[in-house]
Amino acid sequence: MNDSIYRLRQLCVRHAGSRPDTPCVLKDLDLDVARGEQIVIIGPSGAGKTTLLSALALAHQPDAGSFEAFGGRPWQLTSSERHALRRRIFLAPQAPPLPPRQRVVTAVLAGKLPQWSLWQAIKSLVYPRQAVLAYAALEVFNLGEKLFARVDRLSGGERQRVSLARLLVADAEVLLVDEPLSALDPRLARHTLARLQQEAARRGATLICSLHQIELAHAQFARIIGMRDGRLQFDCPRAEVTQAMLATLYAGTDEEAFGVEQPEVEIADARCR
Amino acid sequence: MNSLKSRLPMPAAADGSGRFRDPAWRRRLSWTLLGLVLAWPLLVATQFKPWQLFDATSLDATLKFLATFLPPALQPGFLLEILKAAWITIAIATAGLSLALLLAIPLTLIATTRLSISRIGRARMNALPFVIRQCARWVLVILRSVPELVFALLFVRIVGLGPTAGVLALTLAYAGLAAKVFAEIIESNEGEAAEALLQNGAGRLQALLYGVLPGCATELVSYTVYRWECAIRGSVIMGMVGAGGLGQQLDTSMKMLNGGEVATILTVFVALVALADVLSARLRRTMA
Numbered sequence: 001m002n003d004s005i006y007r008l009r010q011l012c013v014r015h016a017g018s019r020p021d022t023p024c025v026l027k028d029l030d031l032d033v034a035r036g037e038q039i040v041i042i043g044p045s046g047a048g049k050t051t052l053l054s055a056l057a058l059a060h061q062p063d064a065g066s067f068e069a070f071g072g073r074p075w076q077l078t079s080s081e082r083h084a085l086r087r088r089i090f091l092a093p094q095a096p097p098l099p100p101r102q103r104v105v106t107a108v109l110a111g112k113l114p115q116w117s118l119w120q121a122i123k124s125l126v127y128p129r130q131a132v133l134a135y136a137a138l139e140v141f142n143l144g145e146k147l148f149a150r151v152d153r154l155s156g157g158e159r160q161r162v163s164l165a166r167l168l169v170a171d172a173e174v175l176l177v178d179e180p181l182s183a184l185d186p187r188l189a190r191h192t193l194a195r196l197q198q199e200a201a202r203r204g205a206t207l208i209c210s211l212h213q214i215e216l217a218h219a220q221f222a223r224i225i226g227m228r229d230g231r232l233q234f235d236c237p238r239a240e241v242t243q244a245m246l247a248t249l250y251a252g253t254d255e256e257a258f259g260v261e262q263p264e265v266e267i268a269d270a271r272c273r
Numbered sequence: 274m275n276s277l278k279s280r281l282p283m284p285a286a287a288d289g290s291g292r293f294r295d296p297a298w299r300r301r302l303s304w305t306l307l308g309l310v311l312a313w314p315l316l317v318a319t320q321f322k323p324w325q326l327f328d329a330t331s332l333d334a335t336l337k338f339l340a341t342f343l344p345p346a347l348q349p350g351f352l353l354e355i356l357k358a359a360w361i362t363i364a365i366a367t368a369g370l371s372l373a374l375l376l377a378i379p380l381t382l383i384a385t386t387r388l389s390i391s392r393i394g395r396a397r398m399n400a401l402p403f404v405i406r407q408c409a410r411w412v413l414v415i416l417r418s419v420p421e422l423v424f425a426l427l428f429v430r431i432v433g434l435g436p437t438a439g440v441l442a443l444t445l446a447y448a449g450l451a452a453k454v455f456a457e458i459i460e461s462n463e464g465e466a467a468e469a470l471l472q473n474g475a476g477r478l479q480a481l482l483y484g485v486l487p488g489c490a491t492e493l494v495s496y497t498v499y500r501w502e503c504a505i506r507g508s509v510i511m512g513m514v515g516a517g518g519l520g521q522q523l524d525t526s527m528k529m530l531n532g533g534e535v536a537t538i539l540t541v542f543v544a545l546v547a548l549a550d551v552l553s554a555r556l557r558r559t560m561a
Contacts, residue, residue: 116479
């Protein structure tokens with residue numbers, strides 16, 4: 001079995017539907033991901049983290065460069081072959097995509113849909129097929145008692161964890177998680193991230209996660225990718241990420257956001273691989 | 274206002290740069306003016322002269338006809354006939370709408386772009402699904418462009434006078450209307466839920482059941498009940514061309530200038546529409 005999950009070379013991605021002469025959101029991106037790796041992506045807002053995750057999820061076609069996933073080129077397959085590949089990947093978007101009037105049990109079990117037939121999906125709407133599975137996934141994030149609650153009765157942080165529980169019931173080999181901790185308090189964030197990583201490791205799944213909590217990212221992930229302006233600023237093992245590199249990654253962004261004049265930042269090429 | 278000023282540093286607004294002028298203002302203004310200019314010839318073309326309603330002769334004729342409405346006809350034999358006719362009207366509306374939904378639901382699913390899989394991650398969908406989707410949209414346009422009355426006249430010739438013509442006419446006309454509005458309800462709802470399911474490898478109908486319907490089932494149901502209300506009205510109009518039900522009764526009474534009977538029949542209409550209204554409100558409350 002091939003251990004390479006992703007192989008990206010000189011990848012360029014534009015916003016969907018934009019003209020070919022507009023600049024790329026992701027530029028000259030090289031990235032290799034092996035099976036079972038746990039990677040965190042950090043970087044200032046607007047750096048392209050979400051676009052990268054959605055490109056990895058086969059939800060965004062690259063405009064140039066080479067994109068290989070699972071040893072093949074998904075964008076040269078037919079639409080239905082590519083859709084079959086999407087079952088092996090699970091992308092949890094930043095805003096939990098849960099219908100407000102749905103019950104938690106249904107929202108979590110929706111993660112099983114790629115494995116279910118249409119008939120099984122209909123039966124599960126009549127009577128939940130694997131409520132125990134949904135409960136187990138919710139319990140990982142201490143939410144078991146919300147099994148039959150409605151999504152619109154949940155707090156923002158609870159919704160975020162329900163969305164992660166959905167990720168756990170899906171039988172995906174690649175878990176892509178976009179800022180899973182944005183609505184959680186620091187203690188809960190630490191706990192939730194630890195559980196997510198444990199579960200990914202237990203099933204041998206690859207986990208790629210974007211985070212804004214730099215300390216947590218640095219403490220929990222063996223491989224850290226720094227993104228800025230659509231480029232990989234660095235892609236290093238934890239030990240080689242220095243405070244200086246982190247400072248450079250975010251340098252000038254707060255002044256920029258508030259329109260203060262700033263000195264030109266010299267960005268060192270700190271690429272580890 | 275003063276307290277706000279003291280708390281927030283205000284930029285000098287009157288520096289003449291126009292930085293704080295609403296950039297959309299000019300466009301909004303010109304579209305409004307254009308709309309008004311275009312409306313004028315429409316009023317001329319439709320000979321819109323509302324004051325004619327209030328001149329002495331037409332006011333006199335109206336009042337005379339309205340005066341015959343009282344008292345409403347309440348003879349037991351006539352009431353029984355009206356109830357039978359009302360039942361036929363309800364049956365035409367319900368049967369016509371049910372058949373229309375059988376046609377409309379698949380057409381909706383074909384027409385909406387929300388559930389396209391080949392579109393994910395790309396600027397446009399594949400050629401074949403695009404062509405199929407366009408064909409479905411054209412079928413809907415054709416179904417909608419023919420008024421149900423014309424369909425009814427057509428079917429009266431094919432299947433003869435009676436309720437069947439009305440049912441078939443409603444089926445075709447309302448399939449087009451319902452499918453268009455269903456597709457638009459689905460598309461105007463927030464799409465993230467269905468989008469996420471599709472992106473993670475779910476099928477189209479699965480995404481519909483788990484991502485689309487939870488968000489817009491209430492709107493779809495209340496629009497369907499509204500269509501039922503329209504079908505009642507529609508079957509009345511078609512009754513006038515011989516498709517049975519209350520419409521035929523109304524036509525007869527109007528031709529005989531029997532105001533009392535007309536008043537009774539109109540009261541039954543009001544009751545039916547009120548029923549649809551209550552039903553819709555109940556359904557919305559239970560589904561909310």
